[in-house]
Amino acid sequence: MRTLTGFCATLLLFCSAAGAQTPTITDSISLKGVSNPVLSPDGKLVAYHLNETNWDDNAFETEIWIADVAAGTSYQLTNAKKSSTGPQWSPDGKWLAFLSNRSDKQQLYLISPRGGEARQLTKGDTGVNSFRWARDGKRIAFTAADGETDAMKARKKAYGEFTLEDEDYTHSHLWVVDVNPDADKLPEPARLTEGAAYTVQSFAWSPDSTRIAFSAPINPNLNFSDTADLYVLTVADRSVKKLVDSPGSDSGPVWSPDGTQIAFNKNPVAYYLNSRIAVVPAAGGAVRILSEGFDEDIGPEAWGPRGIYFTASLRTYAHLFVLDPASGKATRLSAPNETVNVSFSFDRDFRNAAFHRWDAASYGEAWVTPLDRFAPKRLTRMGDQLADWKLATREVIEWKSQDGTPIEGVLYKPADFDLAKKYPLLVVVHGGPTGVDRAAIFPDRYYPLEKFAAKGALILRPNYRGSAGYGEKFRSLNVRNLGVGDAWDVISGVDFLIAKGWVDRDRVGSMGWSQGGYISAFLTTSSDRFRAISVGAGISNWMTYYVNTDIHPFTRHYLKATPWDDPEIYAKTSPMTYINQAKTPTLIQHGEFDRRVPIPNAYELYQGLQDRGVPARLAVYKGFGHGITKPKELRAVAQHNWEWFLEYIWGEKPEPEKPDPPK
Secondary structure, eight states: OOOOTTHHHHHHHHHSSTTOBOOOHHHHHHOOEEEEEEEOTTSSEEEEEEEEEETTTTEEEEEEEEEETTTTEEEEOOOOSSOEEEEEEOTTSSOEEEEEOSSSSOEEEEEOTTOOOOEEOOOOTTOOOEEEEOTTSSEEEEEEEOOOOHHHHHHHHHHOSOOOTTTOOOOEEEEEEEOOTTOSSOOOOEEOOOSSSOOOOOEEEOTTSSEEEEEEOSSSOGGGGGGOEEEEEETTTTEEEEEEOOSSOEEEEEEOTTSSEEEEEEOOSSTTSOOEEEEEETTOOOOEEOOTTOOSOOOOOEEETTEEEEEEEETTEEEEEEEOTTTOOEEEOOOOTTOEEEEEEEOTTSSEEEEEEEETTEEEEEEEEESSSOOOEEOOOGGGGGTTBOOOEEEEEEEEOTTSOEEEEEEEEOTTOOTTSOEEEEEEEOSTTTOOOOSSBOOOOSSOHHHHHHTTOEEEEEEOTTOTTSOHHHHTTTTTOTTHHHHHHHHHHHHHHHHTTOEEEEEEEEEEETHHHHHHHHHHHHOSOOSEEEEESOOSOHHHHHHHOSOHHHHHHHHSSOTTTOHHHHHHTOGGGGGGGOOSOEEEEEETTOSSSOTHHHHHHHHHHHHHTOOEEEEEETTOOSSOOSHHHHHHHHHHHHHHHHHHHSOOOOOOOOOOOOO
8 A cells, every 4th residue: 555655744734733623514615725826927926816605696706816926925916796717927927818707798808917907808799718918918819709690690580599409509719909008998809710610729829929829620519529620820811721630639739939830739539548749830741749658648738948848647646747849758847746736837938837736735725936946935825724624634545456457546534543443434436537536635515525534434536447647558448348347446445445444344335426426326226335325417328328418429439339339338337227236325416407417317317216216316406517616506515415425324314404604
């Protein structure tokens, strides 16, 4: 078993606090967090998101803050209704552009980093999706969805509202707006691309501010995402040239410092295969794959004098790398090993970087570091919110699955863990399947894990086959083996902990959302090992999923067939095939308008369990899609899980739903 070096530090940090208390569900959902740190061109300031919970308006809201690197102080920059997000520095560092939905639609704004009133730059009917400063600082390019055509308006007037599947698309296109902070009136944006041949997604300005490289599939339907190709637009005459036209998605263009090459993310035609960093001459020519020797899913983030920067998962952690375009050699820059480092941004000379970091003993913070030697300086103190909390510890463990495959997972232990005791075990299965659980402190959302740990439970978060961070071969192990191999990995992890003498085998539960919900559904119909299970937005029948989802290629990639070509593999990997074996009390949770895993999956499993006489409860969260994105409904999700496992794992009567007030 591999254990984190920070384990003892975690115990010391969280168990010695005087008057330590267990966070409530409301406490966890109310936690503030930082994200998206963006370093100024001169490296002196960092703009970042501060994310907060607005219980009165039932919303998660974001404002932009500024950290002074030298002084170590921070101040709030934006303060308006709803959210302000996505800050980007002007090349001279005098201005920040950002997006805000403070009006009806998300629009582009400009503000001085010293504060003052923000100036609105756009007022389009459909809002702004994303934007980028030109390197000369005179213009900003942005993408916006097209509005209704005259023909669509006439159709609606004559026939009312309806949609023709795979025909009615709203394409996004590039626009450009001049930036003059002293102007008295709103500038008039100019359209750069148009038509129905493609929809613009990621894009980047050339170093000389004359061209824009962009990625575009043939339409915005996710089923056609693998049609994305790479183009270059000459801004002066709006001429467009296709640079890359090949199978799979080509996205995320990044220009070389001299403007002669473009690096991009060469995505494969299957979800479980590695994406690569590739380069192509900006004038057109042969594509070179640079990262063949790096066994993970990666894409370029920036191109500096030293090479192409990218982040990648390494088992349960994440790190910054730089790729030499000449040799294809990748060098890891961030340290130590057992940290999660993401969202890097760089100053103009690539001397320093700002980033977001977590580990097993620390909540997520914004940091800054020189790049010639990794010596991080913390800029925020979000972890102070947890100072009075008694938290579980986290460590990484490893076991062998049924077929001998090594599997890792993150194990939460109660702060007062006693080797002489046997504990209930709750398994929390991540989504994806190419997600990954990390040995770090994150706020509880769907599942009140800190309350479960304080109640006396061990919590296992397995990185089952298919998870990111372990290479392409590992991510491919559940191809035509979904559910089956995943169940091996979960059950073998349970058995591993039972064999250590830590777990009461009669009190084991499982829960998960999305792919984690599917695996939990598979366990509830194919295994009698669990006392209680929670299925969140999970697949119950791959046939039902396939004909209803908004990403049909996912199933074809993993099962290597349609239901019409190979009904046997769809049956083998579907929880409903085994419904007559089901015995485990099961909570089912689902968003009403989920397109990713449509709600018929929930009703099918619920009815099957009812017909079998298995205790089941179905909670449908009104108005939500695949994720639950508002705090009050998220509190309901967590409360429903708390009640379910309290009853079936601890045998206690559920507490009434009287949410505690935010502190």
